[in-house]
Every structure is written in structure tokens, then in C-alpha cells.
Amino acid sequence: DIQMTQSPSSLSASVGDRVTISCRASQSISSWLAWYQQKPGKAPKVLIYKASDLESGVSSRFSGSGSGTEFTLTISSLQPDDFATYYCLQYNNRWTFGQGTKVEVK
Amino acid sequence: QVQLQESGPGLVKPSQTLSLTCAVSGASISSPNYYWIWVRQHPGRGLDWVGFIYYSGSAYYSPSLKSRAAISVDTSRNQFSLKLSYVTVADTAVYYCVTGEMGNYGGHWGPGTLVTVSS
Numbered sequence: 001d002i003q004m005t006q007s008p009s010s011l012s013a014s015v016g017d018r019v020t021i022s023c024r025a026s027q028s029i030s031s032w033l034a035w036y037q038q039k040p041g042k043a044p045k046v047l048i049y050k051a052s053d054l055e056s057g058v059s060s061r062f063s064g065s066g067s068g069t070e071f072t073l074t075i076s077s078l079q080p081d082d083f084a085t086y087y088c089l090q091y092n093n094r095w096t097f098g099q100g101t102k103v104e105v106k
Numbered sequence: 107q108v109q110l111q112e113s114g115p116g117l118v119k120p121s122q123t124l125s126l127t128c129a130v131s132g133a134s135i136s137s138p139n140y141y142w143i144w145v146r147q148h149p150g151r152g153l154d155w156v157g158f159i160y161y162s163g164s165a166y167y168s169p170s171l172k173s174r175a176a177i178s179v180d181t182s183r184n185q186f187s188l189k190l191s192y193v194t195v196a197d198t199a200v201y202y203c204v205t206g207e208m209g210n211y212g213g214h215w216g217p218g219t220l221v222t223v224s225s
Contacts, residue, residue: 001169034211036153043202043215044153055213087153091211094166095143095155 002026002090006098012106019075021101023088028068032092035064035073038100039084047086048073078103108132110203110216118197118223124190128203128216135184136161142186143204143212144177148196156201159186160208193223 003026013019023033031051036044046055048064051071061076075082083105088098114126126144133140144156157167159177167175171190179186190197200220204212 038153043218045215046211046213049211049213089153089211091209094168095145095158097145097153097155100152 002029002093002096004088004090004096004098006088006101008101009099010102010104012104013078014106015078015080017078017106019078019082019103021073021086021088023066023071023073023098025069025071025090025092029090029092031067032090033064033066033071034089034091035062036087036089037082037084038087044087075103108205108214110205110214112201112203112216112219114201114219114221116220116222118193118221119225120194120223121192124188124193124197124221124223126188126201126203126219126221127185128187129183129185130205131184133205135179135186136181139208140205141208142177142179143206144175144188145202145204145212145215146199147202147218148199154199156188156190195223197221198223 005024033051035048038044047062052064063074065072085100085102109131111129118124138161141160143158159165165177174191176189200218202218203216205214206212
């Protein structure tokens with residue numbers, strides 16, 4: 001099974017900050033990685049797929065990078081609507097989610 | 107626009123079978139372009155993949171469920187289902203049905219349904 005290690009588990013940031021979240025796969029997953037945003041009581045929403053492709057309708061302040069085993073989600077300038085929990089998902093071999101990163105107000 | 111909606115009992119007794127259905131609109135459950143996925147989220151915790159099924163009928167499950175899960179499709183009703191047997195309180199979670207392009211990420215999610223396991 002492929003394990004996904006996501007870090008940090010939480011972070012505090014202010015509006016306008018640049019935020020980065022990392023995911024590491026236990027083996028190469030090529031670029032088969034997606035990033036999701038989840039708000040309380042809601043289903044997750046996809047932001048990025050294939051490691052760096054922006055889902056239609058998602059703000060360009062979200063970007064993804066990486067391949068193989070190391071991946072990063074970057075929010076270039078944090079907005080009030082971005083305080084949420086973020087998950088990575090590998091879909092190279094079955095599915096595995098990262099543990100999640102909660103982005104909180106500083 | 108693909109839309110999904112979960113339904114099923116909100117309360118299940120320990121050792122019984124949890125049964126959930128996901129009604130699909132905007133896509134055919136028989137289409138080779140999609141696959142059909144279940145994800146769950148324990149209260150206050152992260153997302154866990156339960157399993158998925160391809161249009162061919164091949165299904166794959168999380169090893170952590172130890173063969174208790176079964177996913178099936180009903181082409182006549184354009185829906186797919188999850189059965190989880192011998193449930194315990196540890197199976198209490200919000201269950202989401204998800205779909206995506208074949209072998210790809212899940213772009214469409216249902217709103218989720220909370221299932222509580224309790225006597």
C-alpha cells in the first residue's frame with residue numbers, strides 16, 4: 001500500500017500570507033496526486049489534479065508542484081475563504097489520502 | 107453536471123450490515139468513462155478511502171476493512187451501493203460517494219451521510 005505523509009498537520013497564517021503544504025508518498029506515484037479543500041460540514045472540493053493542473057473554476061492563487069514522491073500545494077496569498085482543511089490524495093494505485101492540514105487564523 | 111446523493115439508515119446496530127446507496131444523475135453508471143468510489147470520514151478526523159468499482163464490475167477495497175466491504179452497481183436505477191458487514195462503533199462516520207473519470211481523481215462528491223453505529 002502507498003502511504004501519504006502530509007505536513008504540517010496544522011498551521012496558523014494571516015490573510016495575504018504565502019502558505020505551503022507538503023505531501024510525501026512512500027513510493028513513486030508519478031504525478032497522480034490531487035489536492036482537496038474541505039470546510040466543516042461540507043464535502044471536499046478538488047483544487048489541483050495531476051500534481052499541478054488547476055481544476056476549472058479554482059482560483060489561480062492555488063498551485064501545485066512535484067512528482068515522484070514529493071509534492072507541494074501553495075496558496076500564494078491567503079484569502080479569508082481559504083481557512084479550511086487541505087488533503088492530498090494519491091490515485092496512482094488505489095487511493096490514499098494524506099492526514100490533512102488545517103489552516104487556521106493567526 | 108454530475109450529481110451524487112447518498113441515502114441509507116443513519117443508525118445501525120453493532121454486528122449488523124451498513125447499507126448505503128448513491129443515486130447518480132448527469133452520468134450513466136454503465137459508462138466506461140467513470141468509476142464509482144466510497145470515502146468515509148470519522149468524526150473530527152481525516153478522509154479514508156473505502157473502495158471503488160469499475161464499470162466492468164471489478165472492485166477494490168481498503169485493506170483496513172478486512173473484506174467487510176462490498177460495492178455494487180445497479181444499472182436499472184443508475185446507482186451504486188456500499189455494504190459494510192459486522193459493523194462496530196469504529197465504523198461511525200460520514201460516508202461520501204464520489205465519482206471521477208476512469209482511474210482518475212474524484213471530481214464529483216455527494217454531500218455525505220452520517221452513519222452512527224450504536225446499540
